[in-house]
Amino acid sequence: MKSFTLINPTTLDGALEALVQAMDRRGRSKAALLAGGQDLLTELKEHLAEPEKVVNLKGVPGLATIQVDGALLRIGALASIEAIESHPIIRERAPALAEAAATIASPQIRSVGTIGGNLCQRPRCWYYRLEEAKCIKKGGAECFSYSGRNKYNAIFGGGPSYIVHPSDLATVLTTLDAQVVILSPKGTQTLPIERFFTLPSEGSVLKETVLKPDEIVVEVQVPLDALSQYSAWSKFKERASYDWALSSVCVAVVKDGSTVKRARVTLGGVAPIPWRVPAVEALLVGKSLDEATIAAACEEALRGAEPLSENGYKIPLTKGLLTRVLRSLA
Amino acid sequence: MTAFPGMTYPSGPQDNAPKQSKTKKVKTTKVVNGIEQEVEIEVEDVAGPEWGPRAALKVLDKELIRVDAPVKVSGRAVYTHDVRVPGMAWARLLLAPQPATKITKLDFSACAKVPGYLGHVVIEAEETRWLGQPVAAVAGATSEAAEDALRAIVLEYEALPFVLDRDSALKPDAPKVSRRGNQSKPQTRGDEAKAKAAIEAAPHKASGTYSVPVVHHACLETHGAVVDWRGGEEATVYCSSQHTFGFAGDAAKTLDLKSSAVTGIVEHMGGGFGSKFGFGQEGDAAAKLSKLLQRPVHLMLTRKDEFLMGGNRSGSHLELAGGMDANGALVGFTARAHKQGGIGDGSLSGLPYIYKCAEAWTEVSGVRTNMDSSRAMRAPGHPQASFATESLLDELAYAAGLDLVAVRKANLEDKVWHRQLDRVAKEIGWFEHPHRTQPGTAKAELCTGIGFAISRWGGGGGPACEVEVAIERDGSVTSSVGSQDLGTGVRTYVAAIPAEEFGLPLSAVVARIGSTRLGNANGSGGSVTTASLAPAVKDAAYNARRAFAEVLAPLLGCTAAEVLFADGGVQTSAPGGKRLTWKQACAALPEAGLRAKGVWAAHLQGNGIHGAQAAKVEVDTLTGRVRVLHMVCMQDVGLCLNRAATRSQINGGMVQALGYALLEERVVDTALGLQLNPCLEDYKLPHSLEIPKMTVILDDEDTRGVIGVSEAPIVPGGAAIANAIHNACGARIRSLPCTPDKVLIALGKVS
Numbered sequence A: 001m002k003s004f005t006l007i008n009p010t011t012l013d014g015a016l017e018a019l020v021q022a023m024d025r026r027g028r029s030k031a032a033l034l035a036g037g038q039d040l041l042t043e044l045k046e047h048l049a050e051p052e053k054v055v056n057l058k059g060v061p062g063l064a065t066i067q068v069d070g071a072l073l074r075i076g077a078l079a080s081i082e083a084i085e086s087h088p089i090i091r092e093r094a095p096a097l098a099e100a101a102a103t104i105a106s107p108q109i110r111s112v113g114t115i116g117g118n119l120c121q122r123p124r125c126w127y128y129r130l131e132e133a134k135c136i137k138k139g140g141a142e143c144f145s146y147s148g149r150n151k152y153n154a155i156f157g158g159g160p161s162y163i164v165h166p167s168d169l170a171t172v173l174t175t176l177d178a179q180v181v182i183l184s185p186k187g188t189q190t191l192p193i194e195r196f197f198t199l200p201s202e203g204s205v206l207k208e209t210v211l212k213p214d215e216i217v218v219e220v221q222v223p224l225d226a227l228s229q230y231s232a233w234s235k236f237k238e239r240a241s242y243d244w245a246l247s248s249v250c251v252a253v254v255k256d257g258s259t260v261k262r263a264r265v266t267l268g269g270v271a272p273i274p275w276r277v278p279a280v281e282a283l284l285v286g287k288s289l290d291e292a293t294i295a296a297a298c299e300e301a302l303r304g305a306e307p308l309s310e311n312g313y314k315i316p317l318t319k320g321l322l323t324r325v326l327r328s329l330a
Numbered sequence B: 001m002t003a004f005p006g007m008t009y010p011s012g013p014q015d016n017a018p019k020q021s022k023t024k025k026v027k028t029t030k031v032v033n034g035i036e037q038e039v040e041i042e043v044e045d046v047a048g049p050e051w052g053p054r055a056a057l058k059v060l061d062k063e064l065i066r067v068d069a070p071v072k073v074s075g076r077a078v079y080t081h082d083v084r085v086p087g088m089a090w091a092r093l094l095l096a097p098q099p100a101t102k103i104t105k106l107d108f109s110a111c112a113k114v115p116g117y118l119g120h121v122v123i124e125a126e127e128t129r130w131l132g133q134p135v136a137a138v139a140g141a142t143s144e145a146a147e148d149a150l151r152a153i154v155l156e157y158e159a160l161p162f163v164l165d166r167d168s169a170l171k172p173d174a175p176k177v178s179r180r181g182n183q184s185k186p187q188t189r190g191d192e193a194k195a196k197a198a199i200e201a202a203p204h205k206a207s208g209t210y211s212v213p214v215v216h217h218a219c220l221e222t223h224g225a226v227v228d229w230r231g232g233e234e235a236t237v238y239c240s241s242q243h244t245f246g247f248a249g250d251a252a253k254t255l256d257l258k259s260s261a262v263t264g265i266v267e268h269m270g271g272g273f274g275s276k277f278g279f280g281q282e283g284d285a286a287a288k289l290s291k292l293l294q295r296p297v298h299l300m301l302t303r304k305d306e307f308l309m310g311g312n313r314s315g316s317h318l319e320l321a322g323g324m325d326a327n328g329a330l331v332g333f334t335a336r337a338h339k340q341g342g343i344g345d346g347s348l349s350g351l352p353y354i355y356k357c358a359e360a361w362t363e364v365s366g367v368r369t370n371m372d373s374s375r376a377m378r379a380p381g382h383p384q385a386s387f388a389t390e391s392l393l394d395e396l397a398y399a400a401g402l403d404l405v406a407v408r409k410a411n412l413e414d415k416v417w418h419r420q421l422d423r424v425a426k427e428i429g430w431f432e433h434p435h436r437t438q439p440g441t442a443k444a445e446l447c448t449g450i451g452f453a454i455s456r457w458g459g460g461g462g463p464a465c466e467v468e469v470a471i472e473r474d475g476s477v478t479s480s481v482g483s484q485d486l487g488t489g490v491r492t493y494v495a496a497i498p499a500e501e502f503g504l505p506l507s508a509v510v511a512r513i514g515s516t517r518l519g520n521a522n523g524s525g526g527s528v529t530t531a532s533l534a535p536a537v538k539d540a541a542y543n544a545r546r547a548f549a550e551v552l553a554p555l556l557g558c559t560a561a562e563v564l565f566a567d568g569g570v571q572t573s574a575p576g577g578k579r580l581t582w583k584q585a586c587a588a589l590p591e592a593g594l595r596a597k598g599v600w601a602a603h604l605q606g607n608g609i610h611g612a613q614a615a616k617v618e619v620d621t622l623t624g625r626v627r628v629l630h631m632v633c634m635q636d637v638g639l640c641l642n643r644a645a646t647r648s649q650i651n652g653g654m655v656q657a658l659g660y661a662l663l664e665e666r667v668v669d670t671a672l673g674l675q676l677n678p679c680l681e682d683y684k685l686p687h688s689l690e691i692p693k694m695t696v697i698l699d700d701e702d703t704r705g706v707i708g709v710s711e712a713p714i715v716p717g718g719a720a721i722a723n724a725i726h727n728a729c730g731a732r733i734r735s736l737p738c739t740p741d742k743v744l745i746a747l748g749k750v751s
């Protein structure tokens, strides 16, 4: 990796200040924020990121807490994935979140990786991760996966880049209507998570979120309600021990007897952002989760998928996962 | 491709044991149909060491914990990577970033501005012919300085046309990979017309194109060396190598030293699997830098370097056809195969693999691409041949409606395989399984299937090793030989054999290995180590015991032949005779102690391994997930020196086979000329949750001497798992690895 200066602020203001100072006149940053380092270190070692300054958030106290304020779950940006996985209230009242956390990476990585870093991590596409491939995500002209090897790439929302978003927590948090609390020089802002992630065709193709270089995710808020209570998660890993999602599904429903009153359905591992499917949500309302409804929901969920040359399998795979998750909620 | 040093491929297992001249009868325990019996057997009547009856063994053939287990699990074991010597420089290689280049500029001037930069050597200044070919090496005072200097090198080149896959390489207008062209001369065997006619006439036929990918050895320790030379007449070279005596000479040449002036050290070794013979370009570059800088140099490949230039197991494309008669006999077989070994020619075992066939015709050639050459990898050529042959055999068996185990036996004369197949079939639950003559269907969401495959290997040794066993006056015993331990347990049996001979516990003997200052030893490849080394250790221990008995006889008041070594002491065989503890006995030695040498003895080893494996899988037809539930391996191993280590070797083989079957493959972008997964995150090795229940059955009916065990167990697992997937749900996957996308495609679920 390229040498850098490590800055260890002890307050959020100090961290923000360090980020602001590292901006040039054109708004480009020479700094990177460090949380658990599970992604950033790889980015540095592979020369995908070459910041002059690394601002270590870990010295800022109070950012790792998980607390429940009435019906609001508040997870500090530095809370570890392991802490989310094992938190008794999360396990009880937002089970999909704890389940998803448990399927991330390896125990070692989960004990160090944070929720903030998990949402802000960069894509895992082969081409993006290979320094030699000057792909569109790194300022090149082309998304090589489009005409190249694309087994793990997007079947929804692709173009001009076809990455899939790697965060499993993002898929669940989208389902649960979470909010992301962002600190910027202008103050604190609370953003619905769906507006946090951007499609490559909408925001900058060089980024996956709306976050600016002088902004810090400080907290994630999750409403603990009937929806979060009845949530379920399924992730398909090619290698069970640790792997990113080839596809994942998160569903939350509110039911009256066997009839669905409200539903949220999000697919992961299939698009550059967590892929909510409102049409499926609408389809489920007023129905019971019988096999016919489930089959119809699967068709609807994958309608409009545009597979590339090597990832057509994601369609039956995602249907299979959705089938199982819906059955588990029936 | 280069074969292993000293390796022989046997034609038929078990019949290759040395011919016996004179024989004598001894009593031993024999296991017949799982029941132990005392029987009289005939053995060679040679004067000299004998392993003796198995039932009488106290240390060998038992569950031994490796003597180096504590240092390994606690991280104290020093591997080449861990070697640090005073004044050591760190070096890195610059690799060709494209599969074929004409270098137009190679400029090191910016390196000088890097703090800590020490120097560089050029390896290739003009043209490169494969992706990852080393171009230069740089050294720095720290590993960071070496990396910064590496990145400061300016390499400019004209990208030359290249081919990375078989189809492109075979096109008439394809760029030439080498002067020899893109295809090696096809080797043919058999009569094509007769084989085709036999298939034509057979009542049951099957054909298919099978392919296996290029995979990697994925040694946890990458290739590399530490060359400790600081000027002067002597040097010490540490190398992650499978052949301690194989690289010191190369280093000496580069350093301009006498080869005897260079000590080679392989104290601990983090896996080689066939990829680590010789000094390699990385070792040579380290030696050149050391010579240039007059200081020690540490050059180990990065993980990415390792994937690009550390070798690979060749891929294969095999077009097979076969015919079977009503009794399950393979009556005709044809194969046209292309090996893919990068710029090398790859390897492929003879086809059909092991099974006999009256009329077989094969045509095999290598197709070259601009990637690194394949190297030997644990049973070179066998897993590829096994996958294709066993898959076709299953397809034929189903076509004929015959039992998969019965069909295999019908094509094997050697009864050892019969008993092994029967046993693994029983262990895996074959006889209760519903799909014995027809595959299951994908109607259920979760389908269970079973598959079989067999293996063979030589594993015999040869004269190469010189072992010294020393007994000191203070009672300590050392057993020394220069051999390396790749993780197979060499160090443990080097101590265990003398412990057995002297009636001592394993802990009473210290093994010294891994240095050219110790007795000669051959390279560890082709499973030749144990059958070459163990007899020499035995011989040394035997000679030491005999010499010691001469010393002790007067003290015990008996003849040397009457001195008994047992239970941590010595005594006369006469009833009520004198007994000394081991320490008391050793005190009788002269000050210099006692030293004895040992060399190889053919009668202490054997040759010819058989193995059979069964795999049981669960296929999730909704998602394409394949979960291996159970793998069973039965193998004959001759005299088992250490049952725990032997089982570990077999388990390891099965795990590697599982990776081959389900996960592993080198992924390349043939247009960009890049390997896309040169890291252990994207090159998917099986991890703990992939590991199924594993059952290892050592074939204790085998009464031969020691035989190398470890190639055979990697062979059949891939085929057995692929066959089990088909048996479960009818999805026949003819190209490894059997990833979920391929399962879903084979089930007709992908439009």
Ligand SMILES: Cc1cc2nc3c(=O)[nH]c(=O)nc-3n(C[C@H](O)[C@H](O)[C@H](O)COP(=O)(O)OP(=O)(O)OC[C@H]3O[C@@H](n4cnc5c(N)ncnc54)[C@H](O)[C@@H]3O)c2cc1C
Residues within 6 Å of the ligand: A032, A033, A034, A035, A036, A037, A038, A039, A040, A041, A057, A077, A078, A081, A103, A104, A105, A106, A109, A112, A113, A114, A115, A116, A117, A118, A119, A120, A121, A122, A166, A167, A168, A169, A211, A215, A216, A217, A218, A242, A243, A244, A245, B681
């Ligand atoms: C082998 C491996 C397997 C993995 N598998 C999975 C998986 O299956 N599913 C999954 O979801 N994840 C997976 N991960 C990702 C892992 O969970 C993330 O790497 C981790 O969560 C990142 O967290 P971190 O705290 O280490 O972030 P860091 O590495 O410190 O940071 C990552 C990025 O986020 C930015 N960042 C960090 N915190 C903040 C913040 N508070 N505000 C603004 N920006 C911030 C950093 O600047 C950096 O760009 C895997 C990672 C590895 C290495």
